[in-house]
């Protein structure tokens with residue numbers, strides 16, 4: 001079974017404003033609300049691609065209830081730890097460009113942290129654990145580290161999609177898959193990525209450091225894939241971006257869904273990029289039909 005874990009879920013509030021003016025009253029032309037947070041997005045896309053999975057994480061308050069009920073509607077199994085505060089609301093402001101304001105999230109008591117750790121401890125060798133998104137400020141910075149160490153001891157494959165210092169902690173545990181975008185790849189090595197050659201050398205460095213599979217995404221400019229035997233490049237399909245929130249998470253779900261169906265890395269990478277773009281071209285996350293429509297537009301070549 002695939003488990004996703006979102007330490008800091010969110011209600012994503014998408015607001016469109018025609019010409020946003022700072023310091024003035026702006027009227028929205030369109031609004032939408034989605035259950036969000038990186039692991040939850042992975043769960044939702046996996047389900048849409050036909051893969052049953054369970055969502056772990058912390059939720060609380062009226063916003064937490066919204067997330068639970070939305071996942072229930074989509075028949076996604078949720079096994080959250082309930083916390084005292086309200087799950088955060090993340091604002092995604094669209095006015096020509098996309099501006100994001102992500103909340104801090106509720107305080108998580110240590111008893112609740114232990115409750116989640118116990119769920120991770122109970123997973124078994126056949127399971128895959130996707131750890132995705134930021135760590136809320138009230139949780140120790142090495143919480144992910146503890147989760148991965150426990151999972152690796154129990155033979156569980158770990159997939160990582162986070163950013164900042166949390167991402168660095170993972171490398172030493174040799175995760176099955178990491179998906180930084182090219183900015184996050186630069187952050188990992190405290191460097192500025194300024195060319196495709198930089199992506200190739202730093203992406204491959206992650207493999208040399210023990211990460212099994214690495215996808216480095218570059219939004220509309222395509223993506224690279226690295227493992228011990230292969231470096232691949234994929235083009236991204238062309239289209240109108242409606243909402244790129246969750247595009248990276250969709251890549252992770254797309255890769256896992258295809259890889260565990262067919263065990264073919266090249267096809268899984270192609271499916272991953274198609275899923276990312278299918279989400280970027282949709283209001284909400286991608287559907288299976290949309291992913292499959294875009295598949296032939298993703299050209300994969302050996303580097």
Ligand SMILES: Nc1ncnc2c1ncn2[C@@H]1O[C@H](COP(=O)(O)OP(=O)(O)O)[C@@H](O)[C@H]1O
Nearest residue numbers: 181217218219220223236247248273276277280
């Ligand atoms: N402008 C775009 N055109 C086509 N595909 C896009 C575009 N922006 C994002 N995507 C798709 O979403 C994927 C992830 O986007 P990216 O911005 O690199 O990641 P993240 O959301 O993690 O920052 C890309 O690899 C691509 O498949």
Ligand SMILES: O=P(O)(O)OC[C@H]1O[C@](O)(COP(=O)(O)O)[C@@H](O)[C@@H]1O
Nearest residue numbers: 036037038090133134246247248249
């Ligand atoms: O945990 P973080 O880093 O604050 O990110 C949370 C946000 O990321 C998202 O999961 C979207 O992620 P991506 O756009 O990177 O795929 C949103 O749903 C959510 O608001």
